[in-house]
Amino acid sequence: MRRTVFDDDHEAFRATVRDFLAREVVPVFPEWEKAGAAPRDFYRLLGKLGILGLQVPEEYGGGGQRSFRFNAVVNEELARARLGLGPVRVHTDIVLPYLLRYAGEEQKRRWLPGMASGELMTAIAMTEPGTGSDLAGIATTAALDGDHYVLNGAKTFITGAVNADLVLVVARTSSPPSGDRRAGLSILVVEAASRGFSVGRNLDKLGLKAQDTAELAFDDVLVPAANLLGEEGRAFEYLGHNLAQERLSIAVNAQAAAATALEVTLSYVTERNVFGRPLSGFQNTKFVLAECATEVEAGQALVDRALQEHDAGRLSAADAAKVKLFCTETQSRVVDKCLQLHGGYGYVLEYPIARMYADARVTRIYGGTSEVMKSIIAKSIGL
Numbered sequence: 001m002r003r004t005v006f007d008d009d010h011e012a013f014r015a016t017v018r019d020f021l022a023r024e025v026v027p028v029f030p031e032w033e034k035a036g037a038a039p040r041d042f043y044r045l046l047g048k049l050g051i052l053g054l055q056v057p058e059e060y061g062g063g064g065q066r067s068f069r070f071n072a073v074v075n076e077e078l079a080r081a082r083l084g085l086g087p088v089r090v091h092t093d094i095v096l097p098y099l100l101r102y103a104g105e106e107q108k109r110r111w112l113p114g115m116a117s118g119e120l121m122t123a124i125a126m127t128e129p130g131t132g133s134d135l136a137g138i139a140t141t142a143a144l145d146g147d148h149y150v151l152n153g154a155k156t157f158i159t160g161a162v163n164a165d166l167v168l169v170v171a172r173t174s175s176p177p178s179g180d181r182r183a184g185l186s187i188l189v190v191e192a193a194s195r196g197f198s199v200g201r202n203l204d205k206l207g208l209k210a211q212d213t214a215e216l217a218f219d220d221v222l223v224p225a226a227n228l229l230g231e232e233g234r235a236f237e238y239l240g241h242n243l244a245q246e247r248l249s250i251a252v253n254a255q256a257a258a259a260t261a262l263e264v265t266l267s268y269v270t271e272r273n274v275f276g277r278p279l280s281g282f283q284n285t286k287f288v289l290a291e292c293a294t295e296v297e298a299g300q301a302l303v304d305r306a307l308q309e310h311d312a313g314r315l316s317a318a319d320a321a322k323v324k325l326f327c328t329e330t331q332s333r334v335v336d337k338c339l340q341l342h343g344g345y346g347y348v349l350e351y352p353i354a355r356m357y358a359d360a361r362v363t364r365i366y367g368g369t370s371e372v373m374k375s376i377i378a379k380s381i382g383l
């Protein structure tokens with residue numbers, strides 16, 4: 001069905017992004033996969049193209065877009081080109097909204113121009129070795145001492161941590177009052193160059209090989225009190241608000257990846273012959289791909305509706321959870337069925353579907369697992 005969320009400006013922008021990725025990124029991407037991260041200069045290039053600063057207000061050197069749709073275009077084009085570059089999405093879709101909403105004027109002047117140009121790359125560190133889904137269990141501490149916080153603790157699974165200059169760290173700034181574990185958490189903007197801040201292993205993952213995912217350790221890191229984001233003790237509320245866009249971003253990516261898997265497989269089944277005729281001629285192939293096409297269409301309708309709701313400021317946490325749950329579970333099913341149609345070649349990494357399978361697995365886990373999405377949705381319907 002015809003999509004109606006994008007206009008001519010979005011489509012012109014899409015053409016530019018598609019062309020850029022095909023020329024500048026696709027040919028070198030295998031090297032980035034081997035290296036485990038994109039080179040730092042790539043982000044400066046994205047900054048020059050205006051991709052990193054799409055939603056940064058013009059007075060801070062950005063494009064001043066209020067709509068999330070241009071971000072969605074970039075996200076879809078990355079998925080279409082099968083480029084797992086999570087740090088870009090973390091920077092533009094996940095970290096930036098925190099700064100736009102909660103940073104003070106002085107902080108915005110300090111950070112936003114660099115974020116738009118790619119001089120300052122960012123990451124966000126919520127997850128810890130001991131706590132992921134249960135964010136209220138965060139054990140990293142930040143104790144105020146004069147005009148600095150003293151930060152101690154460890155984080156893990158941090159996307160973009162290797163290249164990050166600034167990391168939004170969620171830490172406990174006061175003990176939770178009994179009965180409210182969510183209180184007492186704050187967000188600090190921590191400079192990666194600070195003494196006592198160390199980046200640990202770049203984790204060797206099943207997929208998404210070109211995006212760095214690392215451990216972080218904080219050993220008496222002095223963070224200026226001026227780097228507190230918003231108000232002390234309100235991190236949980238801020239996360240609750242901002243996780244909706246994070247989950248929508250994951251859904252947009254998952255949806256575009258599912259559509260791409262279908263496209264790749266449609267072309268494979270017409271080229272591959274089995275028992276003397278094209279694989280596409282078998283009823284099973286037709287039925288399986290018809291199911292996939294239907295699921296992809298349903299996911300697209302949901303994503304597009306969510307993009308409209310989000311731009312109108314109406315996408316609730318439960319709505320975003322539904323979209324993430326649906327699109328990531330659909331992606332997994334579609335990619336798995338598409339891989340099956342490739343036979344043994346589907347298991348070989350030189351075939352795109354094999355890599356798509358490995359890359360897809362995490363979307364049901366990060367940004368909140370499918371089980372956590374179901375808990376949020378269940379609560380919203382009174383259960």
Ligand SMILES: Cc1cc2nc3c(=O)[nH]c(=O)nc-3n(C[C@H](O)[C@H](O)[C@H](O)COP(=O)(O)OP(=O)(O)OC[C@H]3O[C@@H](n4cnc5c(N)ncnc54)[C@H](O)[C@@H]3O)c2cc1C
Pocket residue numbers: 090123124125126127130131132133134156157158159160205208213362365366367368369370371372375
């Ligand atoms: C590639 C990658 C990139 C990531 N990037 C980032 C990042 O940039 N920043 C960041 O902070 N984190 C990041 N994460 C962490 C990610 O968000 C967590 O892995 C995720 O939230 C799950 O937490 P966990 O791994 O601790 O799993 P756990 O919380 O230990 O969950 C284990 C299992 O228990 C289930 N479970 C947990 N709670 C419940 C419940 N209440 N009811 C039913 N089942 C439950 C889960 O669904 C899961 O199946 C990333 C992870 C990966 C793999």
